[in-house]
Amino acid sequence: MKGVKNYSICILIMLLFSLKGQSQHDTNKIIAIKGTVSNQGEPLPFCNVYIEGTIKGTTTNEKGEYTLKVRHGDYTIIAQSLGFKKGKKKVHLDKDTVVNFSLEEDALGLDQVVVTATKTNLNRKEAPVLVTVTDSKILQGTQSSSLLDGLNFQPGLRTENNCQNCGFSQIRINGLDGAYSQILINNRPIFSSLNGVYGLDQIPANMIKQVEVTRGGGSAIFGANAIAGTINIITNDPVEDSFEINSKFNLIDLNTPESILTFNSSNVSEDVRKGITFFGMYRNRKEFDANNDGFSEITKLNNLNFGFKSFYEFNDYEKLFAEFITIYELRRGGDQFELPSHQALIAEEIKNNIVSGGVTYDYFTKDYKNKISLYGNVINTKANNYYGTNQDPDGYGITKDFTALAGIQHTAKFEHNDEKSITLTSGIETNYNIITEDRKNALISYFQQKVHTAGIFSQIDWKITKDLKVLTGVRGEYFKSNRYYKTLFIVNPRLNVLYNFNDSWNFRAGYSKGFRAPQFFSEDVHSEIITGEIRNVQLASDLKEETSNSFIASLEYSHQDEGNQFLINLEGFFTRINNPFVYENRGVGSNGLLVKEKINGSNATVNGVNLEIKYSPNYDLIFQLGGTLQNGYYQNTYQPEDGITTNKILRSPQAYANAFINYTPKKWDFNLSAVYTGPMYTTHLAGFISQNELVKTPNMVDVGLNAGYTFEINEEQELKITTGFKNLFNSYQQDFDRGIDRDPTYIYGPLLPRTFLLGLKYSSK
Template sequence: MILKKQVKQICALLALCAIPFQGGMADTVTGRVVSEGEPVPYANVTVKGTTIGIAADKDGNYRLSGVPSGSRVVEVRAMGYGSTQKTVSVIDGQEVELNFSLSTSALRGNEIVVTGSRDEVPRKESPVIVSTVSGEELTEVVQAATVSEGLNFATGLRVENDCQNCGFNQLRMNGLEGPYSQILIDGRAVFSAVAGVYGLELIPTNMIERIEVVRGGGSALYGSNAIGGTVNLILKDPVVNSYEFSGTSGWVGVGGDDFDDAANDYTATLNASVVSSDNKMGMTVFGFYRDRDPFDANSDGFSELPEITNTTLGLRAFRKIGDRGKLTADFFTIDEDRRGGNDFDAVEHEADIAESIKQRFINGALTYSQYLRDYDKLSLYIATQHIDRDAYYGAEKQLDAYGHTDDLSLQLGAQYKAVFGPSQVIAGVENNREWLEDDKLGYYDIDTDTHVPETPVADQESNIVGVFGEYQYTWDKLKATLGLRWDNYDITNEISPDADISDDILLPRATLLYSFSDDLQARLSYAAGYRAPQIFDEDLHIESSGSRRVIYVNDPDLTEETSRSYMASVDYDTMVGDVDFGFLVEGFYTELEDPFAIEIGEPDVDGNVIYTRYNAEGAVVKGVNLEAHVIPSSMLGMRAGFTVQSSKFDNPQDVNDSGSIREEKFLRSPDTYGFITLDWEPVDRVGIALTGNYTGEMLVPYFGPEIADPDEGELRKSDAFFDAGLKVRYTVPVDDAGLQFYAGVKNIFNSYQDDFDSGIDRDPGYVYGPMSPRTFYIGMKFGNLL
């Protein structure tokens, strides 16, 4: 009923948006975009408050037709230059010339971001700090094949591998684990808990325009899970007619000059865009293929990194409707096979250990945007994600370790932005629904008459209805924002109907932004967050790879986990001569109330163990993020970030089943970590990139055969690591295109864990440090925008 009602509301709003915009006569604006006298090719030129826009040609010339008469704001964006805008008076029957001269480097404050306020604004005007990593930096500098490889280069973020067998990795933000981070795809919260298990290693970087990161509570805007922060994956838009192909060969785990034991890693990418001459329609397509062999770090016959085969295909298309309407469609599908363990040539149940996943992701979205009045904007959207996963998680040749997961997420929403002089209001409604069924052969009894499974691992349906609003007012240099979100969540569980949960929650947010000057801003913010109860979590199948059969249930008294986040920052960006320089100091303090914890039951005669999720006492995460960049010219740029933080429970928590080991610090959470990137073009056509990731010491639990009682386990302190990378690229002009050759090495000094557990009885969760060992690669790229 909720979905039917909301669909009717959205249809009614779509009918309203069909009313044509009544403006004045249309005329033409022409001009040229340059930087230091040189043309800026393919800059994106748009008229604010409309969908009128065009891409400049390779010489920087543009021609905007059909511009309504009157005072208009024209904005120019170009990769590597940020954005700028000018006001022009468009007169009936006249052609207006408007030229732009852009800075040689992209001032960080001039970047257009959307995640901090659900609206496009320059970064320096965002009510909260939004950090960005561009798609160009991910592919040209970091040489990241997937999103998981690139998120380490955003301040306050760290991606870790948590399983030797399946290669599950998770994102930590400001010291908090993966479930506390909200992953968005173009602002849509359809990235489910199931997707979070392997999804970040599935999404290729060649489909990403940029990644936006908002640290701290974001539930007031984006709902459940946005406690540690929000990561918004923004897909590439079709801007100009373009094409690009690339192929890379890599060797993972090279020791010295020895390539014999290295694992091969091959990737190929495809990107192509086509845009109509009047810029009314456009489409971009992308493809990605990866084939990586398993890697065995300690030569015990069992993998530390799983083998992966990934095929991704997708597209984005738009159609402009009149001067103020735009319809955008997105679709991509990912097919992946991954397997870890040993005996890779045998079927799964013939191996000593096998964690094998064959899965398909299908993701689609449809968005309609309509400008009303001058800058008011209505957005209607629907997004969905479906995951179909066959899996085997077993040891010692278990026949009953096969399983299947079916997960469907759906989001419907509407948002309206209204501007009244110094005031702005953004309000909307969203409905997020998820259906999850997770079956495993060994987790239930088979009915002898119907041969139908009686007890799946999880059979859950959740529905969250949210209404949000935010009011913003600007007094000269001070901008204040007050926001509130009401969510009603309803979670039903077929396995344990007594544990069905339904509740309402209010989530306030308040921010203050004071601009001392155009270069210096200070911010204060408070935000409440929450995490709705669920069954499926990252740890579900990690435990089930052993001999115990784990069934997760919710305690009947389980309630949502809540948080209060406080943040303060000073952000400085300026030009000193021709040098773009900036730094950020950001303090954060997050209190968790009723955090989820697990009570482990006693195994029954069949080896089944009930894991009950309950509310524990609170925890506090606090620290400081530091970020800096220096860009002396368009030929050289450096960016760095560093985090110092503390993550502790109010009281020590059980580390093992018996409770003999208790610890107040968050496990696998270092107190210090950071990154640095440097990109240099010493001469024309040649580029050199240097990267580094630092990971401090952390506490890691170990439950393996190296100790007398593996069930009791022990806590170990890891070493600190520094993962350095080097890449060299050379581009050769070929007619109107370019051919680029590149080569490099990741983790130059092989700063990698050296005490992995061994053999069939190993602890697969005893993993820490950088995700990959030393890796050499070579490749080539061909495209008309190189």
């Protein structure tokens, strides 16, 4: 920790000098910039207007008007709004000046502002790290109820259901399972391992503004687990007065009902100095039995959540953000749902109570070239659960997970113009997590794990020339756990390069190192039920941390003119994982329960290519296509289950793809989507079948089709009706096991069979 302390002192000294250097300019003359932002003569309210190269900015009011105050000098003014191309004007200011903008529509979001690349707001075309975005248009167009439903529509991403009993789901990036991805909420790594088991299905789509994804290692800036990539969930901001009530009804396999009710409401003050947005969701789904054997393939689900996000500007230099969400969820799988869990033949029931909140305080120096962010987040989860078979009265237990995060980040912008710029981002972050499990079964001991991590990071985003940009950074991560025999300090560097051949072509390349610490994750902590047998997981006595080396390169072409937009991106990736965690059976333990041990396997490799194509001939029509070809394998063979020997990374298809078409003529809204999953290998465990098998799954294509029409109620309100189908051609698994001896983890393919949907949305304009 001595190195961490010394580096912290250096950051603080640098910060003090940068603040002192700004004070000498306090007497400079203040200039007022005023103007309007419009589109085709109509004002654009709540549009971002800011000074390029600084963090100084504001938002237009309901009439599209804005005011900025700066010191005299030469500036580049930027106007930017979701769904519109960026406006940019250079001005020399020595007196009060009027600067107006007329923005053109941006159907593909080529000029989107992203934060995941560098932990600072940046136009995605200027980011040295490739960031792809799933926005609210795709979530709405695919009729996604939760985050889980909408994440398939990016190259390299694939969601899956891993258990018929509990509905455990995960997202894979470039073929690696969910444990290798860092999930952020509003840039904070607050998503704990327990929340990662069911959390993708608990985050309602109506609270999401956009989902930013970086593929490849990101541990240098975001910490542990960011080996395959980073998923950053950006929630809706309060930008205007609005409300929306949305009711959805799904009929799974045309006979199993699911109802969803969501609401959104925002209020912003006239001076745009404070605002708050509320969101909520109620979801009720009946269990689904695909083969009529009395046991569920899709869990029964009851979910209720509520939250808000708000901001308050004290003045031009200080801003406070606050967010909060609470979730109650009941999910149950197995059989005989009318009976208590312990009277069923198989039951997995989880009652989750989650409370999460956070605050962020931003401070800017008077020239807006320095920004300090102080932040803190907590999330507390309590899960009352039952895992049992054959009417076991001792299957009840309680799992608790508490995570607290705090940090400080400093961003400094130095010389900044069209030719050269330097942005330095540094910070210190600490994370404390405690997970406990107490089970009624006396054979299963009380479990408690405490993990403390502390990271210190710094990176430089350096625009060397107009066409060449370099991003380099490093993070040191301290790890300590009461369940691991030594303390770790791991250094993770990164290097990324962006080169613009011209306005249309650019090339990116990068290297990053990542790691995962040796510890129990939530899926290790609770006993798992496999064909009626309870297993415990233990850590090997010589277990080492995983490390990774990732290389990624991409070539992108984008073009836009008055009539259309086009983007194509080809990305190659290579990741080598050293000492990866794998599980092997260790027979029966001293308590009479089966044991799986987490050990270090032989080195693993994933490599392949991602392709993304987008085309929009006009703002009413969007085509999107994404695809992945990949290969994932271990250097040596291992035994994931008795009788199965392989070197393959399981549940990782060599080919998968997605497509999305959105057409919105006048008041109509037509959406066509498709997700292709190629063959992959997965285990099929004995029980219903006589012995363990390694199975190659078939090709599967999930096609969705829906249409909506918007009725105008009056000048301020409207009603939209939507109907259609998910998985229209019923490309769904056909070989589920039957009965009490089934393998509930033998599940693959689309999340739902053919499903009819009907939706009503009542909202302000």
